[in-house]
Amino acid sequence: xxxxxxxxxxxxxxxxxxxxxxxxxxxxxxxxxxxxxxxxxxxxxxxxxxxxxxxxxxxxxxxxxxxxxxxxxxxxxxxxxxxxxxxxxxxxxxxxxxxxxxxxxxxxxxxxxxxxxxxxxxxxxxxxxxxxxxxxxxxxxxxxxxxxxxxxxxxxxxxxxxxxxxxxxxxxxxxxxxxxxxxxxxxxxxxxxxxxxxxxxxxxxxxxxxxxxxxxxxxxxxxxxxxxxxxxxxxxxxxxxxxxxxxxxxxxxxxxxxxxxxxxxxxxxxxxxxxxxxxxxxxxxxxxxxxxxxxxxxxxxxxxxxxxxxxxxxxxxxxxxxxxxxxxxxxxxxxxxxxxxxxxxxxxxxxxxxxxxxxxxxxxxxxxxxxxxxxxxxxxxxxxxxxxxxxxxxxxxxxxxxxxxxxxxxxxxxxxxxxxxxxxxxxxxxxxx
Amino acid sequence: xxxxxxxxxxxxxxxxxxxxxxxxxxxxxxxxxxxxxxxxxxxxxxxxxxxxxxxxxxxxxxxxxxxxxxxxxxxxxxxxxxxxxxxxxxxxxxxxxxxxxxxxxxxxxxxxxxxxxxxxxxxxxxxxxxxxxxxxxxxxxxxxxxxxxxxxxxxxxxxxxxxxxxxxxxxxxxxxxxxxxxxxxxxxxxxxxxxxxxxxxxxxxxxxxxxxxxxxxxxxxxxxxxxxxxxxxxxxxxxxxxxxxxxxxxxxxxxxxxxxxxxxxxxxxxxxxxxxxxxxxxxxxxxxxxxxxxxxxxxxxxxxxxxxxxxxxxxxxxxxxxxxxxxxxxxxxxxxxxxxxxxxxxxxxxxxxxxxxxxxxxxxxxxxxxxxxxxxxxxxxxxxxxxxxxxxxxxxxxxxxxxxxxxxxxxxxxxxxxxxxxxxxxxxxxxxx
Numbered sequence: 001x002x003x004x005x006x007x008x009x010x011x012x013x014x015x016x017x018x019x020x021x022x023x024x025x026x027x028x029x030x031x032x033x034x035x036x037x038x039x040x041x042x043x044x045x046x047x048x049x050x051x052x053x054x055x056x057x058x059x060x061x062x063x064x065x066x067x068x069x070x071x072x073x074x075x076x077x078x079x080x081x082x083x084x085x086x087x088x089x090x091x092x093x094x095x096x097x098x099x100x101x102x103x104x105x106x107x108x109x110x111x112x113x114x115x116x117x118x119x120x121x122x123x124x125x126x127x128x129x130x131x132x133x134x135x136x137x138x139x140x141x142x143x144x145x146x147x148x149x150x151x152x153x154x155x156x157x158x159x160x161x162x163x164x165x166x167x168x169x170x171x172x173x174x175x176x177x178x179x180x181x182x183x184x185x186x187x188x189x190x191x192x193x194x195x196x197x198x199x200x201x202x203x204x205x206x207x208x209x210x211x212x213x214x215x216x217x218x219x220x221x222x223x224x225x226x227x228x229x230x231x232x233x234x235x236x237x238x239x240x241x242x243x244x245x246x247x248x249x250x251x252x253x254x255x256x257x258x259x260x261x262x263x264x265x266x267x268x269x270x271x272x273x274x275x276x277x278x279x280x281x282x283x284x285x286x287x288x289x290x291x292x293x294x295x296x297x298x299x300x301x302x303x304x305x306x307x308x309x310x311x312x313x314x315x316x317x318x319x320x321x322x323x324x325x326x327x328x329x330x331x332x333x334x335x336x337x338x339x340x341x342x343x344x345x346x347x348x349x350x351x352x353x354x355x356x357x358x359x360x361x362x363x364x365x366x367x368x369x370x371x372x373x374x375x376x377x378x379x380x381x382x383x384x385x386x387x388x389x390x391x392x393x394x395x396x397x398x399x400x401x402x403x404x405x406x407x408x409x410x411x412x413x414x415x416x417x418x419x420x421x422x423x424x425x426x427x428x429x430x431x432x433x
Numbered sequence: 434x435x436x437x438x439x440x441x442x443x444x445x446x447x448x449x450x451x452x453x454x455x456x457x458x459x460x461x462x463x464x465x466x467x468x469x470x471x472x473x474x475x476x477x478x479x480x481x482x483x484x485x486x487x488x489x490x491x492x493x494x495x496x497x498x499x500x501x502x503x504x505x506x507x508x509x510x511x512x513x514x515x516x517x518x519x520x521x522x523x524x525x526x527x528x529x530x531x532x533x534x535x536x537x538x539x540x541x542x543x544x545x546x547x548x549x550x551x552x553x554x555x556x557x558x559x560x561x562x563x564x565x566x567x568x569x570x571x572x573x574x575x576x577x578x579x580x581x582x583x584x585x586x587x588x589x590x591x592x593x594x595x596x597x598x599x600x601x602x603x604x605x606x607x608x609x610x611x612x613x614x615x616x617x618x619x620x621x622x623x624x625x626x627x628x629x630x631x632x633x634x635x636x637x638x639x640x641x642x643x644x645x646x647x648x649x650x651x652x653x654x655x656x657x658x659x660x661x662x663x664x665x666x667x668x669x670x671x672x673x674x675x676x677x678x679x680x681x682x683x684x685x686x687x688x689x690x691x692x693x694x695x696x697x698x699x700x701x702x703x704x705x706x707x708x709x710x711x712x713x714x715x716x717x718x719x720x721x722x723x724x725x726x727x728x729x730x731x732x733x734x735x736x737x738x739x740x741x742x743x744x745x746x747x748x749x750x751x752x753x754x755x756x757x758x759x760x761x762x763x764x765x766x767x768x769x770x771x772x773x774x775x776x777x778x779x780x781x782x783x784x785x786x787x788x789x790x791x792x793x794x795x796x797x798x799x800x801x802x803x804x805x806x807x808x809x810x811x812x813x814x815x816x817x818x819x820x821x822x823x824x825x826x827x828x829x830x831x832x833x834x835x836x837x838x839x840x841x842x843x844x845x846x847x848x849x850x851x852x853x854x855x856x857x858x859x860x861x862x863x864x865x866x
Contacts, residue, residue, distance in 0.1 A: 410572065
């Protein structure tokens with residue numbers, strides 16, 4: 001029924017893992033928003049035979065559209081436009097007006113790098129002005145134009161190929177230009193009005209959700225009318241449901257079952273992440289400002305709180321107090337607490353939270369101290385032991401918690417920021433120790 | 434010549450972009466270390482027909498091995514083992530001893546979650562003990578075993594499929610177990626002794642490297658004997674070269690050309706990242722400790738410095754001073770500097786760096802202040818303007834810099850940490866303003 005698309009990410013640097021792909025997930029999100037089903041993402045090297053073979057395979061899967069990212073640069077190993085032109089049987093033709101516009105874009109670059117080999121740059125970029133016959137040009141955001149290339153003129157059954165540049169800061173703005181083109185709309189005309197809803201839970205194993213889904217079926221919920229996927233993400237369980245509008249009541253019934261069985265762990269049923277919920281709660285009313293003092297997370301919690309634009313209104317700042325002396329001198333932790341309970345203890349976490357509040361004059365303070373590993377673990381406090389506390393200023397109450405988190409250093413640090421955000425969320429919702 | 438592999442990542446949550454794939458890049462790195470060429474990475478949903486079609490396509494590409502990740506969980510939508518068994522024409526058989534070992538693993542989980550539906554869990558995990566006939570079992574790290582599944586008994590020409598679990602903290606330890614199995618070794622017997630070398634440069638556009646490669650060819654370097662890829666990564670240019678041992682002299686000649694033409698921007702020719710170089714330089718001798726005071730990066734610089742195990746020896750800590758009052762009260766910035774030059778200024782960056790040094794009693798201080806966007810830019814200081822400074826304690830010298838970084842908030846913040854690390858690297862190498 002609904003339109004289906006595949007994503008084709010090109011580039012040896014992505015395939016070999018030196019650069020992680022941000023375009024595939026981003027494009028998948030955008031396609032789902034348009035009601036287009038994502039059939040597959042393929043990551044291939046910049047080798048023409050493999051690109052072409054993969055385009056053919058994706059076409060054989062019956063997709064209506066293939067979105068490519070990358071391979072539009074000025075160098076000889078950038079050959080996506082050429083391969084797509086061959087695939088769609090549309091010869092490349094020089095678009096002189098486009099060539100002129102690219103030259104305009106390059107002029108300031110030449111001024112910034114006076115030693116630049118200007119002729120080489122211009123030659124490379126004339127290549128970027130080659131357009132498959134009948135394709136729609138997407139204006140360059142960097143120096144490379146994008147393309148919407150329809151199927152071969154004689155055989156209109158195949159997919160339309162949307163050719164986008166690799167750098168996310170070029171690809172993302174260009175996407176908005178692509179989706180309004182006639183050729184794009186024609187290819188996704190079958191896109192259904194698919195709805196997507198997300199339930200987020202924290203503090204239960206994924207298998208419990210599997211049991212709940214079985215219970216819902218036993219209760220008569222027509223789950224076969226929904227596409228339900230569950231996953232663990234940064235320590236939370238996400239239940240994502242996609243369905244056509246007539247199945248809204250089925251979704252609502254499922255949501256009710258989850259709400260009833262998991263009232264204590266379901267924290268979001270409107271799609272908001274815990275990050276968004278914490279920032280919203282801080283904005284108030286009453287408006288509050290937050291400060292953190294973190295040890296094992298080394299700045300990750302502050303970085304996560306300041307990830308979104310506008311966070312400066314509610315984030316006062318943070319202390320990264322790796323060394324014990326810094327915990328004392330900067331966060332004001334009583335050295336006696338460290339001596340008695342150890343640097344990784346709920347007592348020190350609580351003192352860090354209070355210290356962050358005091359030092360920044362904030363309304364909410366958070367303290368995190370733990371053993372991220374791989375070394376530093378003891379029998380009492382193995383790697384993964386993390387103590388966290390969230391406090392309100394002036395003795396307004398606190399939530400303090402000790403957890404043992406699974407995984408390696410990366411996982412422990414990342415997961416700790418999730419646990420910390422949930423403590424803040426619950427504190428701001430009125431919970432107290 | 435050399436063995437080729439493909440990576441098949443399964444999971445609707447990865448395909449739809451809700452979870453970013455960490456396994457593909459990690460597996461690609463490990464395969465390259467083994468001298469195995471990576472032909473393609475495919476990300477598909479947990480739908481049996483698509484899994485099977487993709488396995489067939491990858492086999493058609495002539496790969497010797499397919500590594501799958503994901504789809505080994507206890508729920509009904511986890512069906513990788515079943516599909517791979519069908520693909521290799523090897524019926525699934527219950528491995529009772531394995532079933533017993535999985536039951537042992539589950540026992541403590543049942544104790545932690547007393548409300549758990551134990552029967553459902555056990556049923557789900559009996560499924561995890563089904564093994565394709567003739568496959569080699571990889572012991573569970575979580576609850577799911579992995580598999581090495583050889584091609585069909587009658588037709589040995591196809592790829593061996595290595596089936597691994599989705600969570601990186603299960604997949605990564607299991608990999609070490611997989612590579613020593615006879616079935617794995619047999620499939621990669623053709624792996625050549627491929628060498629890989631990386632040159633890293635900072636502060637030049639990628640097109641300059643393209644010109645240098647052309648120059649090398651003109652100088653008679655036999656580039657066709659190397660596989661050279663260049664890419665932009667977090668603001669650096671990486672030139673990765675792969676070649677068979679007899680081509681070592683060709684690589685060396687290319688490296689010489691790059692060294693000569695880019696002496697001022699080439700910073701690493703031994704594979705080390707700037708992160709590793711900074712930590713190594715801090716370890717000394719002389720050993721030095723670093724502290725940071727950051728505004729727009731909001732903790733990312735401290736987080737990056739503490740990413741690696743053992744960083745606590747050299748990282749004293751950090752201040753996240755988002756608000757101007759915090760810059761004054763915590764980092765000791767003279768409010769007159771903020772009034773005269775603005776919070777985003779080289780003067781304030783320098784004061785932040787000195788303040789970080791003083792507050793933590795560190796030997797090296799770093800200050801970062803900028804406009805990450807999307808709002809807050811002015812004509813004088815547009816979004817992307819970042820001022821950075823690295824100083825040695827006690828007036829030992831400094832490097833201070835103002836840059837305009839491209840991209841959106843995410844890019845500006847991330848790129849700023851790279852610029853900061855390069856300032857520290859150069860300062861520790863003896864450069865001064």
